[in-house]
Amino acid sequence: MKQRILIVDDDPGIVAAITPALRAQGYEVSAAHDGETALAAFRQVGPHLVLLDLVMPKLGGIGVCQQIRQQSATPIIVVSVKGAEADIVTALDNGADDYLVKPFRLSELLARIRAVLRRSRAPQPLIQCADLVIDTTRRIVLRQGQPVSLTPIEYAVLAELVAHRNGVVTARQIVQRVWGPQYADATDYVKGVIRRLRVKLEPDPAHPRYIITEPHVGYRFNDASGTVSSPSSP
Amino acid sequence: MKQRILIVDDDPGIVAAITPALRAQGYEVSAAHDGETALAAFRQVGPHLVLLDLVMPKLGGIGVCQQIRQQSATPIIVVSVKGAEADIVTALDNGADDYLVKPFRLSELLARIRAVLRRSRAPQPLIQCADLVIDTTRRIVLRQGQPVSLTPIEYAVLAELVAHRNGVVTARQIVQRVWGPQYADATDYVKGVIRRLRVKLEPDPAHPRYIITEPHVGYRFNDASGTVSSPSSP
DNA sequence: CGGTTTTTTCACTGCTTTTTCACCGCGCCC
DNA sequence: GGGCGCGGTGAAAAAGCAGTGAAAAAACCG
Incomplete structure (x- = not known):
C-alpha cells in the first residue's frame, strides 16, 4: 500500500514544487491550504505523514499540530x-x-x-507472542512453528493491527489504511477479515487472545509477552 | 527513571559544552571519543539516545550508525x-x-x-488521580490498575470533564460538546451518563470523590493529585 | 476457458449502549 | 406546609454494533 502524505501550506507554489517530487518517490499526496481544511483533510485521508507550514490562515501550524496530536501519533514535519x-x-x-x-x-x-516514516512505522522485524511469530520482513506468520497462509488483505490488516500493537485501532482507520481513504465507511470489510484472521490465528476463535475487540472503539492486537527480537532502547 | 544519553565526539570541547546542559535537564550523560569506544560504550551503557559526530578516528559516524542499527533501534541524532x-x-x-x-x-x-525521545518512548499524557489513571491518547481508563470499559459517550463526557478538571462544566456545555450544538437543552442525557460514570469509576458512587456536583452550576472533575505527564517542556 | 481462491455484499442474531420517561428526595422560597 | 426547580434513580423501549453464515462477484491461475 502506498504511503500517503498530506501537505499543508497556503503557498500553492510550494505545494506545486513538492508534490511531483513526492509522487515520483511513490507517495500519494494530498494538500490543504489552511488550518481548518487541514484537519478535515487529515481525518478524511488518514495520512502516514504530515508536512506542515507554520504561517497559515484560519488556524496556525502550531494549532494544527496540537489538534492532530490529540487524536493521533501521525508524524509531522514542520516546514517553515x-x-x-x-x-x-x-x-x-x-x-x-x-x-x-x-x-x-x-x-x-x-x-x-x-527517516521519520522509518521510525514511525517501526516494522520490528519479528514479533513473537505466545505461539505466534510474525515476520514483517518476509510477510510470513508462524503459528506454533507452522506457517499460516494469509491472503494479501488479511496480512495487511494484521500488519496494521500489529503496527499499533497493544493500542486500539478503529475499523475506520484500518479500512483507510488497507483499502484507501475513499473506503472510509466501508467498515463491513473489516468484520469479515477480522473473522478470517481469528479463525486462522486464534487457538479459540470464539474467545480471541490476540485480536481483541474494544467495544465501540475498534480492535487491538494484544501482545502480552514482550517482543523478543531486535532489542530497542534498553 | 533518568534517561541516558551517549555523546560520541572526538572534540572534548563539544562534549564539555553539551554535557552540563544535558545534566541540567535531568539526563544521565556518558561520552566516547572515537567510533570503536563508542560501540563499546553503547553496549555497556545501553543509552536511550545517541548524539553522534560524523568525523571521528577509528570508525566514522556513518559506520557507528550502521553498527548501532544492526543491534538496536535506539534513536540517533547526528551532530556534525x-x-x-x-x-x-x-x-x-x-x-x-x-x-x-x-x-x-x-x-x-x-x-x-x-522530540526524538518522545517518539521512541511513547509518551502518553496521563492524568492520574488517586486510584484512577486516564490515558487520553489510547482512550483507556484504569482504576487501581484494572482497565475500566467505557462506552464512547461515557468516555467523551469524562474527557470533557477532565479537560476542565478542577473547574466547573455545565450540563449544557457537556451536551453541546458531546452530542452537538442542536442538543443544547437535552440535559437529561447527561444525568444518565454521569450516573453510569460514577458507578464505574467511583469507589462509592453515592458519595462521589471525582465527579462532583456543583449545585445549580454543573459538574466538576476533582483531581487532587497533580497531573503526571511526560517531560516535554523543560 | 474452467476451477479455485479471495473479496465483497447482505441479511440475521444477540448483545450493549443510548434514549426516553416516570418517579423520588431534597432544599428553597414564598 | 406546599409548590417548584434541580439532581439522582430505575426500568423499559429503541437504536446501534459486532459476530455469523452464506452466497454473489471478482480476481487468480493453470
Whole structure:
C-alpha cells in the first residue's frame, strides 16, 4: 500500500514544487491550504505523514499540530520560513517530529521524510507472542512453528493491527489504511477479515487472545509477552 | 527513571559544552571519543539516545550508525560540522533519526532530543488521580490498575470533564460538546451518563470523590493529585 | 476457458449502549 | 406546609454494533 502524505501550506507554489517530487518517490499526496481544511483533510485521508507550514490562515501550524496530536501519533514535519530558535523549539515541543527551514534542499526533505516514516512505522522485524511469530520482513506468520497462509488483505490488516500493537485501532482507520481513504465507511470489510484472521490465528476463535475487540472503539492486537527480537532502547 | 544519553565526539570541547546542559535537564550523560569506544560504550551503557559526530578516528559516524542499527533501534541524532546535502542524506538513510549542523543552538538541540525521545518512548499524557489513571491518547481508563470499559459517550463526557478538571462544566456545555450544538437543552442525557460514570469509576458512587456536583452550576472533575505527564517542556 | 481462491455484499442474531420517561428526595422560597 | 426547580434513580423501549453464515462477484491461475 502506498504511503500517503498530506501537505499543508497556503503557498500553492510550494505545494506545486513538492508534490511531483513526492509522487515520483511513490507517495500519494494530498494538500490543504489552511488550518481548518487541514484537519478535515487529515481525518478524511488518514495520512502516514504530515508536512506542515507554520504561517497559515484560519488556524496556525502550531494549532494544527496540537489538534492532530490529540487524536493521533501521525508524524509531522514542520516546514517553515521561520528559522528562529523559538519557533523551532515551540513546534518540536508541540508534537512536531522534525523541523526544516525554507528554503530547503529537496533531497534533504526526502531523506527526513524517509527517516521519520522509518521510525514511525517501526516494522520490528519479528514479533513473537505466545505461539505466534510474525515476520514483517518476509510477510510470513508462524503459528506454533507452522506457517499460516494469509491472503494479501488479511496480512495487511494484521500488519496494521500489529503496527499499533497493544493500542486500539478503529475499523475506520484500518479500512483507510488497507483499502484507501475513499473506503472510509466501508467498515463491513473489516468484520469479515477480522473473522478470517481469528479463525486462522486464534487457538479459540470464539474467545480471541490476540485480536481483541474494544467495544465501540475498534480492535487491538494484544501482545502480552514482550517482543523478543531486535532489542530497542534498553 | 533518568534517561541516558551517549555523546560520541572526538572534540572534548563539544562534549564539555553539551554535557552540563544535558545534566541540567535531568539526563544521565556518558561520552566516547572515537567510533570503536563508542560501540563499546553503547553496549555497556545501553543509552536511550545517541548524539553522534560524523568525523571521528577509528570508525566514522556513518559506520557507528550502521553498527548501532544492526543491534538496536535506539534513536540517533547526528551532530556534525558537515552541512552538505549528501552528508545529511547519507546519515539519515543509514539510520540516523535527525541531523543537526554545527554550530547549533543549544535549545534547538534540547528540543530535538525531546522530540526524538518522545517518539521512541511513547509518551502518553496521563492524568492520574488517586486510584484512577486516564490515558487520553489510547482512550483507556484504569482504576487501581484494572482497565475500566467505557462506552464512547461515557468516555467523551469524562474527557470533557477532565479537560476542565478542577473547574466547573455545565450540563449544557457537556451536551453541546458531546452530542452537538442542536442538543443544547437535552440535559437529561447527561444525568444518565454521569450516573453510569460514577458507578464505574467511583469507589462509592453515592458519595462521589471525582465527579462532583456543583449545585445549580454543573459538574466538576476533582483531581487532587497533580497531573503526571511526560517531560516535554523543560 | 474452467476451477479455485479471495473479496465483497447482505441479511440475521444477540448483545450493549443510548434514549426516553416516570418517579423520588431534597432544599428553597414564598 | 406546599409548590417548584434541580439532581439522582430505575426500568423499559429503541437504536446501534459486532459476530455469523452464506452466497454473489471478482480476481487468480493453470
